[in-house]
Amino acid sequence: MSDSIFSKIESILEEIKSSTPSNAQELETFRIKYLGSKNILKGLFAHMKDIEPARKKDFGVLMNQLKTSAQEVFDAKSADIKKASRSQNATATDYTRPAYPEQVGSRHPVSIVMNHIVEVFQRIGFVVSEDREIEDDWHNFTAMNTPEDHPARDMQDTFYLTNSMEDLLRTHTSSVQSRVMTSTKPPIRIIAPGRVYRNETVSARSHCQFHQIEGLYIDQNVSFADMKQTLLYFAQEMYGAETKIRLRPSYFPFTEPSAEMDVWMGTDTEKTKKLTKGTGWLEVLGCGMVDPNVLKNCGIDPEIYSGFAFGIGIERSAMQKYDIGDIRMLFENDIRFLNQFQSAL
Numbered sequence: 514m515s516d517s518i519f520s521k522i523e524s525i526l527e528e529i530k531s532s533t534p535s536n537a538q539e540l541e542t543f544r545i546k547y548l549g550s551k552n553i554l555k556g557l558f559a560h561m562k563d564i565e566p567a568r569k570k571d572f573g574v575l576m577n578q579l580k581t582s583a584q585e586v587f588d589a590k591s592a593d594i595k596k597a598s599r600s601q602n603a604t605a606t607d608y609t610r611p612a613y614p615e616q617v618g619s620r621h622p623v624s625i626v627m628n629h630i631v632e633v634f635q636r637i638g639f640v641v642s643e644d645r646e647i648e649d650d651w652h653n654f655t656a657m658n659t660p661e662d663h664p665a666r667d668m669q670d671t672f673y674l675t676n677s678m679e680d681l682l683r684t685h686t687s688s689v690q691s692r693v694m695t696s697t698k699p700p701i702r703i704i705a706p707g708r709v710y711r712n713e714t715v716s717a718r719s720h721c722q723f724h725q726i727e728g729l730y731i732d733q734n735v736s737f738a739d740m741k742q743t744l745l746y747f748a749q750e751m752y753g754a755e756t757k758i759r760l761r762p763s764y765f766p767f768t769e770p771s772a773e774m775d776v777w778m779g780t781d782t783e784k785t786k787k788l789t790k791g792t793g794w795l796e797v798l799g800c801g802m803v804d805p806n807v808l809k810n811c812g813i814d815p816e817i818y819s820g821f822a823f824g825i826g827i828e829r830s831a832m833q834k835y836d837i838g839d840i841r842m843l844f845e846n847d848i849r850f851l852n853q854f855q856s857a858l
């Protein structure tokens with residue numbers, strides 16, 4: 514009796530070792546037969562009682578071998594089949610299928626306007642000079658000839674970072690003027706785009722952060738006429754070849770004389786009427802001849818050198834160009850708003 518059981522086990526072992534399930538279905542049949550909950554090995558165990566005591570141990574060893582072999586064959590074949598099906602899928606790629614549309618970002622309207630202005634000035638030899646947004650009092654105010662009691666220094670306007678009021682968020686890009694003048698010898702011809710901060714109530718018309726572009730030109734014999742011609746060039750590049758400008762006297766602590774430049778928009782349309790408050794003139798920038806005190810503060814001899822500076826606000830131009838009614842939209846990062854702007858620059 515024992516002998517026949519032993520030879521049966523041997524033959525099943527042979528059968529397992531020579532099985533070659535070659536697809537998922539054959540593999541499943543194999544699994545059910547040898548490893549499933551009702552596998553044939555279990556049936557063989559029932560014969561344990563018929564084995565003579567001296568051979569029970571051998572029986573056990575052989576049965577274990579059966580089980581391990583079945584598991585080994587199963588593992589090896591299932592790995593083969595998985596691998597084969599993976600490479601089969603790879604060759605099933607549909608090369609004619611259109612690609613997923615690539616999500617392309619768009620330029621921020623502020624960047625578009627800023628890049629355009631920078632490019633206009635680069636064409637006539639201005640070099641970009643960027644500097645820090647966290648400034649010290651000296652570069653933002655003192656060097657720029659802004660007296661201790663000037664209202665611009667007031668807590669109302671300036672974000673101070675320390676109680677000593679030494680460090681602050683720059684209130685204008687004019688701080689780059691003092692940075693450049695103290696570290697470079699004339700001739701200086703720079704354009705400084707960047708973000709500035711003022712402690713103002715946020716509304717549709719004003720924000721506590723905005724952008725400016727500063728211009729500074731210092732050399733021997735630089736005159737007010739040079740400034741006027743440079744700014745006329747800028748206005749005509751930005752607003753069209755026929756654009757007219759006017760300079761109105763103004764005041765800035767760091768320039769003398771100072772002026773504000775307006776661009777002629779006309780009053781032909783409702784839009785320009787509203788934009789210019791009925792005057793036809795749109796205020797575009799502040800400018801002036803660099804005050805000799807500023808040159809002195811920064812170690813440049815005002816007897817030898819003179820220069821002009823200007824500061825252009827970016828948001829207002831961007832809002833006008835793209836008909837944006839609320840400045841806050843420029844800082845909310847709403848993708849539906851931002852997606853509308855396209856530019857190569």
Ligand code: PHE
Nearest residue numbers: 685687765799800822823824
């Ligand atoms: N810094 C001035 C402002 O923020 C603008 C300006 C720059 C005026 C340079 C004159 C010269 O309003």
